[in-house]
Amino acid sequence: MGGITSAELNFLVFRYLQESGFVHAAFTLGYEAGIHKGGIDGNVVPPGALITIVQKGLQYIELEANTDENDEEVEKDFALLEPLEIITKDVEELQQIVKKRKRERLQIDLEKDKGKETECIEEHEQHPGGEREREHHDKEKEQEREKDKTERDKAQEKEKEREKQHTERTDKLKHEEDSLASGGPTPMDVSTGHEIFSTDVTVLEGHSSEVFACAWSPAGSLLASGSGDSTARIWTIPDGPCGSIQSSPTSVHVLKHFKGRTNEKSKDVTTLDWNGEGTLLATGSYDGQARIWSRDGELKQTLFKHKGPIFSLKWNKKGDFLLSGSVDKTAIVWDTKTWECKQQFEFHSAPTLDVDWRNNTSFATCSTDNMIYVCKIGDARPVKSFSGHQSEVNAIKWDPTGCLLASCSDDWTAKIWSLKQDKCVYDFKEHTKEIYTIRWSPTGPGTNNPNQQLLLASASFDSSIKLWEVEHGRLLYSLAGHRQPVYSVAFSPDGEYLASGSLDQSLHIWSVKEGRILKTYRGSGGIFEVCWNKEGSKIAACFSNNTVCVMDFRM
Known part of the structure; x- marks a missing residue:
């Protein structure tokens, strides 16, 4: 009999609990902590640790069942339930x-x-x-x-x-x-729109574990994917229409993050990013190493210095520096000419979760220590420190002009910051659970779509996506079409459409102008990331069932 990895066992337990009705954040966040945020000492959470997470989740449910928000004191002896009852009843x-x-x-x-x-x-x-x-x-x-x-x-x-x-x-x-249909200040249609059928979708198979990340090359029709199977893959997507009746991709390059047949230490691929020319792909792994690959899948360089899993990798626009953020609390700028460490930034007191370039020489980092730092190459101290979040900051993104920085947190808020002041410019509090990610629209002054207003999208564990109009700091739409946590959102290159992917296995394409769903594709696994190609004609999504799906977008 073949064995299964700890990651596969983790996911089986996680999905069993979800399908049994346990959608409490205690389970989702516990699983997320192990699968997407590096686990313990750079490894995927082992079965024993996952059991601890499950036990804590069950204990929380038992405590929740035995008390309510009006109790002045929680009863210490709350073991009034049998384990079987906890598992089988809501x-x-x-x-x-x-x-x-x-x-x-x-x-x-x-x-x-x-x-x-x-x-x-x-x-x-x-x-x-x-x-x-x-x-x-x-x-x-x-x-x-x-x-x-x-x-x-x-x-x-x-x-x-x-x-x-x-x-x-x-x-x-x-x-x-x-009344979800009226989830925002503007009435909206939450109908699922036109269904995208499986016959119109190309399914890319080959990964043997969940696919956590995907990204289109800015040049050509290459799609990269990163998985928990310790590989990344570069797929060549044909120019013709997608669909199961079409021929499979002309080629696929498998980027192995281990030597030999077995993987002694977890090297699951957590993040990846193409350089601006689409000639090099950078991948980050649980083993703390960054790797540089050619578009043909050749390993060009391995970058050793981090002492923990890498959660985020970003090339600057010029392509002469690569930025990485790690669970070892640091961020490193790598010189892409020599592939040496240009500078290591050690400001955070806890794992660094995300990094993003402001321009070619300055960037921002965020952490589980609730802090955000703006740094500049050559400076020994942060250019700016932003404090205000009450829990870990999951993601940060500079707007297209590098003037405003958006952040989102487990404290249920998204905030917008400016280097001109210490306190946040806007504090968005309308979400009712943790906010996992944010994205700016490719619109406004200084973009290819200067006549459209700048928007910010936030995706949350409360199953909603919110669109914020940034000029006046107001909520434009609350998009309530998903039924489980939303892990990814992406604007189309022209800024007119928004794609979203959720654990409910659905990919929705929304009209930004009307705030309603135009198209829906229902897969057979939770969706971790969605992305558009540079022309805005194809959308890719990576799933927990080990596949990557590509579909055409035409209106």
């Missing part, structure tokens, strides 16, 4: 079980108190002056009974109030689900 059913068992426990306690009371009376009757003591005792017990009755009445009232609030919350959630 939170509402668990809450009812806990309430029932609490009432049973209360009844048992009352019966015990009554028994103690009888024993106490009998004991007093055996002593001299028992009548007087009995009267005194009866008076005390009567007062205690009145006190118990008052407390029970209060408990019953509190229980009724909890049930009322639970009903109100349930009704509110149902109302919110029913």
Whole structure:
């Protein structure tokens, strides 16, 4: 029998829990921490660690079932549920079980108190002056009974109030689900649009694990993909229409990140980026190494210096520097002429999650330490420090002109910053869960689409995408077409369309002008990234079922 990797086991457990109804952030974020943010010491989270994540998630659900937002103090002993019940029932059913068992426990306690009371009376009757003591005792017990009755009445009232609030919350959630179509300030159509059928999609097969990243070359019809199978691939996509009846790609180059048949240490590919000319591809891996490949799949250079997984890699526009950010808390600028470390920036106190160039010599970094730093090659200290997020900052992106920096965080907010001030210019708080990624539109002054307004898109674990109009800092649309966390969004090159991919296995293409879905493709796995080719005529998406899909876009 063939074995399965820890990553495959992790994903099987993760998908089993999701399909069983467990969509709590405790599971999603736990899995994300292992799969996409490097795990422990550069390795994918092993099965034992994933079990710990699951246990913590189950404990959270049990605690959630045993308390609510009005409790002043969380009961320490909340083990009122059996493991099988936690696995097989949802939170509402668990809450009812806990309430029932609490009432049973209360009844048992009352019966015990009554028994103690009888024993106490009998004991007093055996002593001299028992009548007087009995009267005194009866008076005390009567007062205690009145006190118990008052407390029970209060408990019953509190229980009724909890049930009322639970009903109100349930009704509110149902109302919110029913009114998703009006999720933003502007009414919008959340119909799924025209279906893109599988016969019109080219499915690229070959990876043996989840595909985390994909990127079109800025020159030619090459598509790169990076996977948990410790390989990246460069696919040649034919110019003709996509579809299952078409011939397979003319060629594919497999970029192996290990030597030999087996992989002793995880080298899963976490990130990749083409240089501006499309002649070189950079890949980042869990093993902490950056690798440079030719468009023909030849390994040109391996860059050693990071001591932890690389989460982000970006070429500058000129192509003379490559920037990498790592879990080792640092960012490194590599000189692409000599492939030596030009400068290592050690400002963060926790893993660096994302990096982005502002121009050819300055850039920004963000981290799980909640901080954002703007750095410049040659400077020993940050040019600017931005603090304001209350949790880890997942992504940062400079606008097309390099004037504004957008950030998003697990604190449910997206913010826009300017080098001209310390506090954020705008603080967007309309999301209700963690925001995973952000993207600027390729529009506004200084772009190829100067007559269109500049927009920012944010994608969240709350299953929504929000479009922000940046000039006045207002919400333009709340796009509510997905049913699970949205991991990726991408604007078309002309800025008129937005593609989004979610764990709900759906890829939506939205009209930016109208805020509605135009086309939908339903795959058979969660989508980690979507991207457009430079002409805006094809869209690629990478999936958790080990495939990459390419489809045509025509309106």
